[in-house]
Amino acid sequence: MKIIATILKGAVPAVALFAMTQCTTTANTAGADEKTFIVGPETADCTGVAPMKCLQVKEKASESWTNFYTNIDGFTYEPGYEYVLRVKTEKIANPPADGSSIKYTLIKEVSKTKK
Numbered sequence: 001m002k003i004i005a006t007i008l009k010g011a012v013p014a015v016a017l018f019a020m021t022q023c024t025t026t027a028n029t030a031g032a033d034e035k036t037f038i039v040g041p042e043t044a045d046c047t048g049v050a051p052m053k054c055l056q057v058k059e060k061a062s063e064s065w066t067n068f069y070t071n072i073d074g075f076t077y078e079p080g081y082e083y084v085l086r087v088k089t090e091k092i093a094n095p096p097a098d099g100s101s102i103k104y105t106l107i108k109e110v111s112k113t114k115k
Contacts, residue, residue, distance in 0.1 A: 033090075034107065037072075039083040040065050041115035049098045070099070074106035084110040 040056030054067035
């Protein structure tokens, strides 16, 4: 009986420590990151769940424009301007079937140039 009591006394703090580190690890797996996007002066017709207008985005000036199917929280697009944006990306734990698995949030509008 003393052996079981001794084991349990050592096991409870170990289980509690394990549980706390698992919660911390899970909270950090969202994986926030930062990217720089160049947003083009015009949108393009594209089809997501339905026909829509997509921002034209690239990460480097030398790349080709690609359709950007989701929103950037905090960013208001104005046609006729090219933007350079610093954006925070976060993985969405349980994304909707018809949505992005990444959330984009504006950190800073680096530049806005009339085109």
